[in-house]
Every structure is written in C-alpha cells, then in structure tokens.
Amino acid sequence: MSKFVKFFNEIGIKDVPMVGGKNASLGEMYQNLSADGIKVPNGFATTSDAYNYFVKETGLDKKIRDIFKGLNTKNMASLAKKGAAARAAIIKAEIPEDLKKEIAECYIKLSAEYGDKNGKFGTDVAVRSSATAEDLPDASFAGQQETFLNIRGEKELLIAVKKCIASLFTNRAISYRHDKGFDHFDIALSVGVQKMVRSDLGASGVMFTIDTESGFRDVVLINSIYGLGENIVQGKVNPDEFYVFKTTKSIIARTIGKKSLKMIYNNNPKVPVKDIKVSAGDARKPSINDSQVLKLAEWGMAIEKHYSRPMDIEWALDGKTNELYIIQARPETIHSTRDYNIIEEFKMEKKGKIIARGKSVGYKVGSGKANRIMSAKEIGKFRPGEVLVTEMTDPDWQPIMKIASAIVTDKGGRTCHAAIVSRELGIPCVVGTNDASKIIKTGQAVTVSCTEGEEGIVYDGKVDFKINKINVKDLKKPKVKIMMNIGTPKSAFGFSFFPNDGVGLAREEFIINDSIKIHPLALLNYDKIKDKAVKKKIDDLTFGYKDKKQFFIDKLSEGIAVIGAAFFPKDVIVRLSDFKTNEYRNLIGGQCYEPEESNPMIGWRGASRYYDEKYRPAFEMECAALKKVRDGMGLINVKIMVPFCRTVEEGKRVIEIMEKNGLKQGVNGLEVYVMAEIPANIILAEEFAKVFDGFSIGSNDLTQLTLGIDRDSGGDFHVDGESNEKNAAVKSLIKHLIEVGKKTGRKVGICGQGPSDFPDFADFLLSEGIDSISLNPDTVIKTIKRLGEKEVRS
Numbered sequence: 001m002s003k004f005v006k007f008f009n010e011i012g013i014k015d016v017p018m019v020g021g022k023n024a025s026l027g028e029m030y031q032n033l034s035a036d037g038i039k040v041p042n043g044f045a046t047t048s049d050a051y052n053y054f055v056k057e058t059g060l061d062k063k064i065r066d067i068f069k070g071l072n073t074k075n076m077a078s079l080a081k082k083g084a085a086a087r088a089a090i091i092k093a094e095i096p097e098d099l100k101k102e103i104a105e106c107y108i109k110l111s112a113e114y115g116d117k118n119g120k121f122g123t124d125v126a127v128r129s130s131a132t133a134e135d136l137p138d139a140s141f142a143g144q145q146e147t148f149l150n151i152r153g154e155k156e157l158l159i160a161v162k163k164c165i166a167s168l169f170t171n172r173a174i175s176y177r178h179d180k181g182f183d184h185f186d187i188a189l190s191v192g193v194q195k196m197v198r199s200d201l202g203a204s205g206v207m208f209t210i211d212t213e214s215g216f217r218d219v220v221l222i223n224s225i226y227g228l229g230e231n232i233v234q235g236k237v238n239p240d241e242f243y244v245f246k247t248t249k250s251i252i253a254r255t256i257g258k259k260s261l262k263m264i265y266n267n268n269p270k271v272p273v274k275d276i277k278v279s280a281g282d283a284r285k286p287s288i289n290d291s292q293v294l295k296l297a298e299w300g301m302a303i304e305k306h307y308s309r310p311m312d313i314e315w316a317l318d319g320k321t322n323e324l325y326i327i328q329a330r331p332e333t334i335h336s337t338r339d340y341n342i343i344e345e346f347k348m349e350k351k352g353k354i355i356a357r358g359k360s361v362g363y364k365v366g367s368g369k370a371n372r373i374m375s376a377k378e379i380g381k382f383r384p385g386e387v388l389v390t391e392m393t394d395p396d397w398q399p400i401m402k403i404a405s406a407i408v409t410d411k412g413g414r415t416c417h418a419a420i421v422s423r424e425l426g427i428p429c430v431v432g433t434n435d436a437s438k439i440i441k442t443g444q445a446v447t448v449s450c451t452e453g454e455e456g457i458v459y460d461g462k463v464d465f466k467i468n469k470i471n472v473k474d475l476k477k478p479k480v481k482i483m484m485n486i487g488t489p490k491s492a493f494g495f496s497f498f499p500n501d502g503v504g505l506a507r508e509e510f511i512i513n514d515s516i517k518i519h520p521l522a523l524l525n526y527d528k529i530k531d532k533a534v535k536k537k538i539d540d541l542t543f544g545y546k547d548k549k550q551f552f553i554d555k556l557s558e559g560i561a562v563i564g565a566a567f568f569p570k571d572v573i574v575r576l577s578d579f580k581t582n583e584y585r586n587l588i589g590g591q592c593y594e595p596e597e598s599n600p601m602i603g604w605r606g607a608s609r610y611y612d613e614k615y616r617p618a619f620e621m622e623c624a625a626l627k628k629v630r631d632g633m634g635l636i637n638v639k640i641m642v643p644f645c646r647t648v649e650e651g652k653r654v655i656e657i658m659e660k661n662g663l664k665q666g667v668n669g670l671e672v673y674v675m676a677e678i679p680a681n682i683i684l685a686e687e688f689a690k691v692f693d694g695f696s697i698g699s700n701d702l703t704q705l706t707l708g709i710d711r712d713s714g715g716d717f718h719v720d721g722e723s724n725e726k727n728a729a730v731k732s733l734i735k736h737l738i739e740v741g742k743k744t745g746r747k748v749g750i751c752g753q754g755p756s757d758f759p760d761f762a763d764f765l766l767s768e769g770i771d772s773i774s775l776n777p778d779t780v781i782k783t784i785k786r787l788g789e790k791e792v793r794s
Contacts (some may be wrong), residue, residue, distance in 0.1 A: 004050035005102045007109075008043055013307075019045040019190040020130030025329050026192065033306060036446035038299050039325045042113060043125070043194030044106045047786055048132050050099055051165065051188040056091040061185065064169065068184065070112040073175040073373045076380035076399065086169035103161065107193065114195055122153045124196040124265075126327070132188045145422030146170070149228055150196060150265045150272040163192045168719050172398040178404070192699050193287030196433035197327060200264040200273075201319025203287040205239060208332060209300045210310035210421060213362060216317045216493035216566065217310060219252070220244040220297040223413060224287045226278055229314060235260055235392035235409065235416030236275070238432050240287050244297035245565040248634030251293055252561035253489070256544065258412055259283045259630050284543045288317060295324060303329055310335070334423050340497050341473050346451045347778060349464035355440060356408065358433035360449075360456030363494055365465040366406030366428045367447040370440045373400075387448060389440045393418040401425065406448035407459055408436045430456030454490030455514075461598065476788035480765075481772035483571075484780060485751055486512060493565035495777045499784060502570030503563060504696060504774020505641075505751035508577045508622065511559030512587070516552055517541060520618035522589025523548040529589065535587050549621060556625035557633070564635035571639055573673060573696065573751075576622060578643040580605050601701075601710060606644025606675075611653040630668065641673040641696055646680060651691045665693070673747075677701035682733045685740040695741060696774070697734060699725040699752025706730050725754035726761050738768045747771045755779075759786055766790065 011019050015156065019027070023045035030040045055061045067085045072078055095103075111123040127148040146167035148160040167173065168189045177184055197204075205224035206346050210217050223232055223239040231237040238257035245252045259278055266274040288296075296315055303326070314328040346365045348623050369388040373379060382388065382400040392411040401421050402409060409418050412431040422429035428450040430436075436458060440446060447463040449790030483504030486492050489511060490502075512520075518538055522529065526548045529535050538548065545551040564572045580600035584590045593614075597603040604612075610619040629635050640663065645651045651674060655665060658672070665672050674681065674688055677698030681688055685695070704710065706729050725731075734750075741748035749772035755762040756779040765773055766787055775783055 003047075003102070004053065004099050005044050005046055005106045007106065008040070008045075011045065011540035017132055019192075020047070020048075020132045020188075022128060022130035022328055023192040023328055024130075026194065027114050028689075029303065029326060029329060031304075033417050035534050036302055038302060039323060041195040041197055041325055042110065043192060044110060044132065045193070046099075046103065046161065046191045048188035051190065053099060053760045054093070057096045060089060060093055063089050065185070068174075071174070071178065072611065073178045073399065079171050079175060079399065080380075080670070083169055083174055085169040086174075087166040090166040090169070093162070095158060095162065099746055100158060100625075104192075105159065107157055109156060110193070110195060111786070122157070124150050124152050125157065126192075126196050127151050127157065127160040128192045128194070128328075129162055129167050129252040130190045130192050131168060132190065135560070137521050148272070149263075150200075151231065152272075153269070156269050156272075161191045161193075165189055170396070172396055174183040175399045194327065197316035197325045198318045198320045199229065199316035200262075202317035202322070203227070203319075203326075204314070205232055205287075207296055207300045207313040207315055208310070209304040209313070209331050210335055211243075211491075211493045212335070212419070213360075214497070215338055215340065216496060218246050218565065218568070219493070220246060220300045222293055222296055222300075224293075224377065224723060225259050225262065226255070226282070226287050227264050229316065231261060231263050231275070232271075232413070233420075234394050234415050235412030235418055235431070236736075237413075238411065239413045241413065242293045243562065244293065245561070245568070245633065245635075246297075246301055247565075247568060249294065249297070250561075250633040251290060252565050252633055252635075253558040254286070254293075256284060256286055259287060275696040280772065286544075289713075290315065292324060299324075299326060305352050307331065311509060341471055343470045343472060343498065343613060343781065345468040345470070345778065345781070347466055347468070348449055348451060349466055351449065352459035352461055352463040354457055355446070355460045356430070356458035357431045358408070358430040358451070358456045358458075359413065360454055360490075361422050361429035361431060362426070362450050364426070364428040365449045365451055366404075367445070367462045367465075368405040368442045370408075370442060370446045372437055372440060372442045374437065385435070387446050389437055389442075389446075391437055392416065393421070400544070401427075406430075408440065408446075408448060410434055410437050414505060425779065429454075430458055433458070454488060468781075470471060472781075475499060475781070475784050477784060478766065478787035480770060480787065481749070481776040482780065482784055482787075483573075483749065483751075483772050485756075485774050485776050486563050487564035491777070496566040498777060498780050499605075500567070500570070500780065501772065502567050502637075503572040504749050504772055506560065506563045506572055506574045508556065508575060509579055509583070511556055512577060512579070515555045515559055517588055518552070519584060519587040519590040520552055520621055521593040521615070522587075523552050524617055524621070529592075531589075534589050541588075550635070552621050553625045553628060556622065557628040560625065560629045561633050561635055562639060564629060564633075564638045567637070568635060569637050572635075572637055573627065573639045573641050575641040575643050575675065576606075576610070576619075577604055584772050599710065603706070606646075607642050607650045608644070608646065609648070610642075611657060616657065617659065620661050623658055623663055627662040629669065630706065631662070636668050636670075639671045639673060639693075641675060644677065644701070645674050645688075645700070646678055648684060648687045648691055651688065655691065675701075676737055676748075677705070677752075679706055679733060682737045682740075685737050686744060689744040689746045692749030694771075695737060697737065697748070697749060697750040697752060699730070699734075699754040702733065703727065703754075706733060724758070725752065726758055726764075731764060734765070734770075735768055738770055741771070742769070749774060755783065759783070762787060763790060 008027040008030040013028040241255040310332040374398040384403040389402040406428040447459040481501035485505040487510040503629040542551040585594040599685040609615040671693040673694045674692040676695040751774040756776040
C-alpha cells in the first residue's frame with residue numbers, strides 16, 4: 001500500500017487533510033458519481049505526508065522559516081524577494097528517492113490505463129496543486145497555486161511536482177494566507193496528477209450552480225471557450241455564457257463571447273502549451289452546442305446535490321472523442337455563505353460623463369483615483385483605495401486587488417480572474433471594456449458603477465452615491481401584494497431577493513433596446529435592405545443567424561425567460577412592446593418603417609400596431625418569443641399585458657392574433673391583462689373585463705390623458721396646479737376601476753410611477769383595496785415599511 005501517493009479511487013471528501021480540497025473532491029466524484037454517468041478522468045495525488053517528508057528531508061522547513069522572518073505583505077518589494085527565495089530553494093531541492101519512485105510507479109500505471117501499455121512514453125497529464133486548507137467553505141484558496149498542463153514523461157512530471165510545491169509560496173499565496181490568518185507551516189500541499197482531456201481540440205470552461213453576480217440559486221451558469229480552460233481564468237478570452245434554469249432544465253439565456261484565442265498543446269517540454277488565434281468565423285460561433293450545455297447543467301445539479309451546496313466546477317470537452325468530463329469541483333464560497341436577509345442597496349445619486357462600459361460584476365459602486373498598471377511587475381506602484389485599471393489580471397495581482405476600491409479591465413468575462421476575486425473581496429468590478437486602459441489615465445478620478453444592470457459603467461470624476469442596509473426580517477409585509485417593475489433582465493436575479501409577490505411590469509422595450517437593437521421589420525425584410533451601413537450593423541449583431549427573424553425571437557425570449565425564472569413560480573406580467581414611433585425610429589433600420597408623428601405619445605402605439613397589417617408580422621414574432629418562453633422553457637408563470645388598448649374591439653383583435661400564434665388565453669394558465677391607462681379603459685371597465693383577466697393601471701399615461709398633458713414634452717408636467725397621479729380626477733378613475741374589478745372578479749393592480757414617487761398615493765391605493773402595487777425596486781423596501789406600519793396603526 002502506497003504511503004505517499006493515492007489514486008482517486010482511494011480518496012474521498014473526508015481526506016481533505018491528506019490531499020487537499022481539489023484532490024479530495026476529485027476522488028469523491030470519481031468514486032461516487034461515475035455510476036451516474038458523470039465522467040471524471042482518473043489520476044492520483046501525493047499526500048500531505050509526502051509534502052512534509054519532502055520539506056523535512058531536504059531541510060526546506062528551516063530554510064523557509066528563516067526566509068520569512070520579518071514578513072510584511074504590504075511591502076511589495078520585500079514580499080517579492082522572500083517569495084522568490086522560498087521558491088528557488090524548493091526547485092533546487094531533490095525529491096527523496098523513495099517518494100520519487102512512488103510517483104513514477106503511479107504515473108506508469110496511469111499511462112497504461114490510457115493506452116500506453118508499457119508506460120514507456122507516458123500519457124499526457126495535468127499537474128495541479130491542492131493545499132490542505134484549500135477550497136474550505138470559509139476560506140477559499142482557489143486559484144492560489146499553479147496548474148501545469150500537457151505534462152508528459154517521468155522527468156517532466158517530477159519537475160512539475162516541484163513547481164507545484166513551490167507555488168505554495170508564490171507572492172499571492174503568501175499574501176493570501178498571511179492576511180487570512182493561516183500559519184504557512186500548518187498548511188501542506190498535495191499534488192494532483194490527472195489524465196489530460198484533449199480539450200485543446202475541443203472546448204472547456206467553468207460552471208457554477210449559482211449565479212455568480214447575485215447568488216440566485218435556481219440557475220446553472222456555464223462559461224465555455226475553445227481549447228484549454230486556462231484562458232478563462234486568466235481573462236484572456238471573453239467566453240460564451242449560458243444560463244440553465246434548474247426547475248425546467250431549459251437554457252434561458254446565452255451570450256456568445258469573442259473567443260479570439262485558444263490554448264493548445266505545444267510540442268515543447270519547456271513550453272507545453274501555447275495560444276493560437278481563432279478564425280473570425282469560429283470566434284463568433286458557440287463553442288459547445290445546446291445538448292452539451294444541458295448535459296453539463298444536469299451534471300452540475302447532480303454534483304451540487306451530492307455535496308448539498310452550490311459548487312464551482314471545471315469541465316472539458318475532448319475534441320477527439322466528443323465526450324464531456326468534469327476535471328475539478330469545489331464549494332462556491334462567496335454567495336452561498338452570504339446572509340440574504342441583509343439587503344445592501346447602492347444607488348447613484350447623480351450621473352456623470354461615461355468614459356467606459358463593460359460587464360458589471362456585483363452590485364456595488366466604488367470611486368477613487370485611477371492607477372493604470374499594465375504589468376504585474378509594476379504592482380508596487382499601487383496604493384490603497386485606488387481604482388485598478390488594467391488589461392486583465394491573474395493571481396499575481398491579488399496583493400493589490402484586495403486594497404483597490406474598484407477594478408476595471410479591458411478583457412475578461414464574468415468568470416475571469418478579476419471577476420472571481422472582486423466578488424470574493426466585495427468590490428465593484430467592470431470587465432471586458434475593450435479600451436478602458438487606453439482612455440483612463442493614472443491619477444484621474446473615476447467612479448465605477450455596477451448598479452445599473454448587466455452593463456458596468458465607469459464615470460469620469462467622483463460621482464455621489466449612497467448605501468442603504470436593510471434587514472428584511474424586520475419588515476412587516478402589508479396585505480396588498482407588492483410586486484416589482486423590472487427593466488433589464490440581468491438585474492432580475494438580484495432583485496428576486498427583495499420581499500415581493502412577483503413582477504407587475506416587465507418591459508419588452510428594455511430587452512429590445514439592449515439585446516436586439518434592430519427594428520423587427522428590418523429583420524423580417526433583411527433581404528430587401530439596400531442601405532449597406534444598416535445591413536452591416538445587422539450582420540454584426542446577428543452573426544450566426546441566417547434567419548434574422550429567429551434572432552429576434554431568441555433574444556426576446558431569453559430576456560423574458562431570465563425575468564420569469566428569477567421570480568418563478570410567482571406571476572411575471574410581461575407588457576407587449578410599447579415603443580412609440582419616435583423610439584422605434586431610433587432602432588437600427590427603424591426609419592424605413594416608422595412615420596414621423598407630431599405627438600407619438602398618442603399616436604401609433606400599443607394594441608393599434610399589433611393588428612395593423614404593416615406591423616402584424618413583427619407582432620407575431622413577439623408572440624413566438626412568448627410561446628417559446630412558456631411552452632419551450634416551461635415558464636408558465638409568465639403572463640401577458642396589452643398596452644394602450646383604446647377600444648374593447650382592439651382588445652379582441654389582439655387576443656385573436658395571439659391565439660392564432662399559439663398563445664390561447666386560459667390554456668396552461670395563460671392570463672392576459674390590459675393596461676388601464678386610457679380613460680376609456682376605465683369608463684368601459686365592465687366591457688374590458690369581459691375580454692381581459694385583469695387590469696394594470698398605467699398611472700403615467702392615465703394622468704396625461706385625463707388632464708390633457710403631454711408628458712413627453714420634457715421634464716415633469718409643467719402645468720399649474722396638481723398635475724400628477726394625486727389629482728382628484730385621476731384618483732376618481734382609479735377608485736372606480738378598483739370597484740369594477742371587485743364587482744367583476746378581475747384583478748386590479750398598478751404599475752405606474754405614482755406609488756414609487758408619492759407615498760401618500762400608495763396609501764390611497766391601499767385604502768381603496770387595490771389587489772397589487774408594482775414598484776420600482778429602489779422603492780420596494782421603503783414602501784413595504786410604510787404600508788406595513790400604516791396597517792398596524794389602522
């Protein structure tokens with residue numbers, strides 16, 4: 001029986017003290033999940049005894065203790081000098097012969113298992129370090145030690161083993177342990193040797209069984225790139241991103257990243273891997289197909305179930321066999337340990353000049369002087385509280401990342417190194433800006449905002465923001481249903497933690513503006529477009545779609561699905577597109593299809609568009625997207641709302657078209673609401689109630705049409721006297737509608753701005769017995785508090 005080396009079938013999760021978190025997890029999965037079809041490449045691990053034996057036999061323990069006397073991790077120059085000395089001592093030391101022999105014998109056995117019968121040439125392996133305190137739920141050391149890929153042959157393997165051991169004393173690892181309060185000499189290191197998967201010919205990536213931005217637990221997030229997976233962690237490549245909703249096992253969102261590089265094998269023992277360019281065509285294609293995405297998600301959920309906690313998983317697709325493999329799994333340690341009863345709200349008090357945009361990581365805001373650092377050799381120039389601006393980060397940057405007020409990178413996606421570390425540190429980060437480091441200068445004051453949806457924004461100068469902390473356990477919820485108005489889909493996961501009864505208004509316009517950007521009729525009539533500039537813009541946005549109509553359906557359905565999943569199984573009421581003609585004209589290609597109206601607010605909008613033969617084909621695309629969400633993705637909690645419906649006859653015509661396109665009212669619980677925003681909707685409420693399942697008051701439009709005000713003329717209503725929702729005429733109409741709703745058994749809610757802006761108006765709605773109030777997320781907490789206290793007093 002081997003003393004210093006254990007194969008994966010000899011170790012499990014109970015063996016963390018012996019082989020560290022990574023290797024214990026690999027053994028656990030290899031033994032317990034293989035029967036479920038989850039494939040884990042075989043391998044072996046050196047033990048903590050092997051590490052301790054090595055450092056004592058060679059006298060390294062005494063040498064390293066001497067080197068670390070007077071260690072100060074805040075002094076970058078001193079830290080670098082001591083780290084380099086420790087690593088050099090390890091590389092110089094000779095592995096004891098008996099330990100060397102055990103490693104070689106296990107390597108020969110592993111090689112034979114994978115086709116090298118005599119073990120003469122040796123199979124290709126990945127060599128990874130696994131510290132015995134690594135990947136613990138309360139102290140993640142993930143990524144602190146090194147990985148060496150495509151190692152082949154006994155000689156190269158033994159060199160890689162020593163390099164792994166040396167990586168326990170990289171500057172970043174020394175700093176991390178010291179600052180977490182771990183004694184350097186109470187931690188041992190296990191080296192894992194695992195058969196390589198030929199993902200250099202296929203694809204690889206990471207998978208989280210929790211949303212990495214919000215902590216939402218009902219999705220699996222999968223990132224994927226071509227080639228070996230190191231480029232994701234290093235942030236060199238913007239990966240493909242897929243969200244799978246666990247409840248319905250369906251892909252609810254996808255983003256295809258610009259995968260310009262891939263890491264492959266290199267026939268050079270000194271440089272075993274290299275980066276090569278990916279062709280422009282392949283870069284824009286998904287690196288894995290839908291069936292592979294769903295299989296990975298299924299495996300992720302099984303792994304999560306086995307460990308009874310959210311997991312951070314690495315996977316690989318073998319390009320030779322087309323088989324998927326799990327190559328690592330560790331507990332997710334950031335969001336799964338967070339107290340979600342405490343809600344921290346960051347809100348921009350003002351807006352400033354935008355100087356860069358990218359993907360937001362987290363939901364916070366940070367500001368300070370920018371420090372543009374383009375090489376890890378310059379990190380000694382960084383000062384606490386500055387904003388780090390760089391091309392990308394890797395683990396060598398961690399000593400300064402922890403003292404940054406925010407991080408901005410040119411490259412990387414939401415699972416790159418900068419994103420992972422910033423989440424753990426709890427600082428705002430904007431990744432994938434493309435050119436921030438070219439625009440932002442050292443010493444320039446900037447504000448980094450991750451509070452505005454999936455887009456992270458960097459403002460010039462210090463822009464005011466505030467932070468509110470609320471414990472939702474302390475809130476007394478009122479009897480009236482409190483729903484939310486949701487704009488961008490990406491914010492939905494985070495807002496789902498707010499106390500709520502679902503979504504009273506999800507606006508299609510936000511999804512079309514942000515994710516589609518193209519007028520639907522321009523997509524339908526793509527072949528007829530003569531404007532080369534317009535056609536190029538469409539080609540760039542719809543790359544990979546021969547059928548441009550399908551692009552619209554897919555992107556709209558994904559945006560709706562994310563919101564539907566975030567609040568499942570609560571109602572999510574999606575308002576059909578309610579652009580006005582001037583807004584439609586601003587979409588790509590829109591000027592070819594939209595008239596110029598002197599007052600678009602009361603022009604060709606809402607229901608009147610849907611049955612108009614000029615626009616009906618575009619409306620049928622909306623119907624197809626909603627059908628895909630409900631029937632294809634199983635999100636039957638999604639309801640539909642018809643905006644700006646002037647007459648009962650219009651309502652009937654729209655419902656008839658929806659039914660012809662697979663959206664039959666009443667089937668699978670489909671409810672169709674009408675916006676009550678025109679006085680006619682309320683005057684004829686009993687007739688509208690025969691057509692629709694409920695009403696949602698659009699108080700903004702109702703106010704303008706009741707009082708004869710053009711709210712699109714700029715700013716607030718510039719009319720003498722009370723000219724908002726609190727006007728007696730508007731309140732009288734709302735009171736009447738609520739009465740009709742109770743009489744006819746139809747739900748009546750409100751999704752307009754009024755209750756968010758005017759607390760006393762919310763009080764009025766409560767006293768009249770409205771069924772639901774839908775609020776902007778930033779007013780949910782204060783409105784619940786106010787209405788709950790009001791009910792107690794009354």
